[in-house]
Amino acid sequence: MRHLALILFCALFTGFSAGQAGAQSNLTAQQSIGNGRLFNNDLFGDGFDRWRTGSYVFSHLRAAEPYDGNLRGIGEVMEYRFRTEIIAPTRRTRDRPYVGMISVGAHTHYDLGPAEISLGGDVLAIGPQTGLDDFQTAYHRAFSLPRPTTGNALKNQFAFQGSGEARYTYSMTPTATLRPFVEAKAGAEDMVRAGADLLIGKVGQSDVLLRDVVTGQLYRGTQDDETGVSFVLGGDVAAVKDSLFLPSSQGYVASPTRTRARAGVNWQPVPGISFFYGATYLSREFEAQDEGQVVGSLKLNFNF
Known part of the structure; x- marks a missing residue:
């Protein structure tokens, strides 16, 4: 599957070049169309400070001018993504490796018939080289929290993660949509x-x-200009082939399936100011994990 990730990476950026070349024949300028961000932490969930304990993502979106709010061809709407994540074992059992990870990547969003497609890849830096273990240790010390267990951290390395998603949107009412999706990932995690x-x-x-x-x-x-409150309910099931974060060479056994169940609320009182809170249940990711966990998600947005 690591070879599949490399093939996906090459095909992806070949597609980007072709799509962008076609777009630039008619549309030469690009414009910023928005920024997305989300902060996840189990402090806002079950509060146990373990496993998928914390992450942050920032996405900058650009589109070929003129952008009318609709997805178009491959490469014409681009997302440039920065992400960090800390995965931690429980302090008592050290049941999984400590992971500090920083990634950067590019993803294109486009229409293909009735489907909305997301296709892209990210380069991951993993290990003490990221400095996230020192950051978490200093943070815990400053607030008199228990010291994180970092002694079994994954070694310094780089990896690639390719991903693709196809999503459909079905309008049930003018203000309610159902959005089923399928996703494939290859590289650091295969599923x-x-x-x-x-x-x-x-x-x-x-x-x-x-x-x-x-x-x-x-x-x-x-960010559209609609005001009010919206609610999101979702869930999914994954079949997992392999995970770099749970190396079998060290005796870790990844769970063959993962399930997620989530709910969230968006509140936009006026255009340009919005708030999001969500909670997600994550099932066991490895055989030694004795239960699932709940992670909270936050976003505050102020555009003036």
Whole structure:
């Protein structure tokens, strides 16, 4: 599957070049169309400070001018993504390796018939080289929290993660949409996933919605001017082939399936100011994990 990730990477950026070349023949300028961000931490969930304990993603979106709010051809709407994550074992048992990870990547969002496609790749830096273990240790010391267990951290390395998603949008009412999806990932983690999200309310219906890697929560990459409250309910199931974060050479056994169940609320009182909170249940990721966990997600947005 590592070779598949390399093939996907080459095909992906060949497609980007072809798509962008076609777009530039008619549309030479690009414009910024929005920024998306999401902060996840189990402090806002079950509060146990373990496993998928914390992550942050920032996405900058650009599109070929003129952008009319609709997805078009491959490479014409681009997401440039920065992400960090800390995966921690329980302090008592050291049941999985400590992982500090920083990644950067590019993803294109486009229409293909009735489907909305997301296709892209990220380069991951893993290990003490990221400095995230020192950051977490200093943070815990400053707030008199228990010291994190970092002695079994994954060694310094780089990896690639390719991902692709196909999503369909079915309008149930003018303010309610059902969005089933399928996803495939190859590289640092190899899996296929299927699920759906239900969005109820006006806020976010016309935005470019991006999927968080850890929770699957949909966060807004663009911001429409609708005001009010919207609710999101979703879930998915993944079949897992392999995970770099659970090396079998060290005796870790990844669970063959993963499930996620999530709910969230978007509140936009006025255009340019919005708030999101969500909670996600994550099932066991490895055989020694004795239960699932709940992770909370937050986003505050102020555009003036």
